[in-house]
């Protein structure tokens with residue numbers, strides 16, 4: 001198969017979908033790999049390293065899209081990329097369709113095959129291609145939150161860990177999955193007073209078992225959320241209903257119950273956000289203030305630490321990319337249910353229920369395409 005790796009063009013997105021090591025594995029399996037010039041530079045990989053691994057370099061993004069049967073990307077295509085995507089081309093990347101109707105419609109129109117990293121799902125319901133980036137974003141959520149709690153950055157001016165004789169900051173984490181657990185670990189390590197909320201009681205039991213003593217768990221519901229938001233300094237949004245738009249757990253009216261300088265980091269922004277007042281921001285301009293509450297809603301948080309994120313992402317995606325390249329998407333998805341669940345749009349039809357439902361658009365069974 002001919003595989004193309006374009007350079008990411010979203011704001012401050014420095015990750016790349018394939019490392020030279022990954023390119024070598026695909027080449028060893030008999031495939032051809034084209035990488036756009038400088039695509040790996042932001043993650044520390046020179047064009048020459050891809051060439052040594054056996055890949056070819058193409059100067060422009062147009063040439064990469066033009067030649068490739070499978071495009072491997074990191075972030076969802078942005079408007080400038082829509083016209084480059086071809087009929088029948090397999091696009092393997094994050095899409096987060098349910099949060100953005102224009103992208104969904106553009107990919108339907110492209111008649112391409114869209115296999116979304118974030119909905120590839122294992123039998124135990126875990127999301128193997130989301131996990132590594134959720135680990136990064138969860139840890140970063142506290143790093144960023146602690147920074148924006150500083151007064152000159154418009155936060156309350158409280159030190160996360162406190163000091164002897166002065167109480168630490170209070171951190172509230174909505175959603176105790178991968179992002180939430182990683183955020184809690186870092187916040188607890190810095191000495192904060194941490195509460196994790198989730199609707200999944202077995203998950204709360206597990207977290208209660210493994211987390212240090214400065215982490216408490218609390219059932220997630222509106223009543224309990226309203227009880228806590230007025231006393232917490234940093235609130236992290238980390239809920240997910242796979243493939244669907246995130247539920248708004250913090251509504252606009254709740255902001256008035258928070259103290260001035262409270263910091264909200266809505267990591268779930270890529271699925272629409274679990275804070276009603278959240279709108280996607282970029283690393284260039286990551287925050288804004290509403291009702292004296294600071295919002296941080298960067299939709300590609302791991303893009304800021306590409307040296308870590310590119311390796312973590314490609315460790316997870318490569319085995320799946322190899323299956324797609326070796327067998328073609330239809331056979332690979334027929335034989336591997338995990339990959340099949342990643343199919344969101346095929347040749348003009350939405351095949352992922354939560355995406356169709358998000359926009360009241362028709363959807364069809366993926367099985368219609370796999371026989």
Ligand SMILES: NC(=O)C1=CN([C@@H]2O[C@H](COP(=O)(O)OP(=O)(O)OC[C@H]3O[C@@H](n4cnc5c(N)ncnc54)[C@H](O)[C@@H]3O)[C@@H](O)[C@H]2O)C=CC1
Pocket residue numbers: 118130131133134135137174175176177178179180197198199200203220221238239240241247249266267268269270271298299300301302
């Ligand atoms: N902004 C960014 O750069 C990044 C964003 N993300 C996003 O972060 C979000 C979370 O991802 P993961 O932690 O991997 O998901 P996950 O599936 O591991 O965890 C989600 C948790 O939310 C819980 N949940 C669902 N409804 C809830 C509710 N009403 N109240 C409280 N908890 C609820 C679930 O029970 C689950 O434990 C996703 O939208 C993901 O795409 C992930 C990586 C990077």
Ligand SMILES: CC(=O)C(=O)O
Pocket residue numbers: 075094130133134270299300301302303
């Ligand atoms: C998961 C995701 O949206 C990201 O890594 O940017």
Ligand SMILES: [Mg+2]
Pocket residue numbers: 270298299300301
């Ligand atoms: Mg994202």
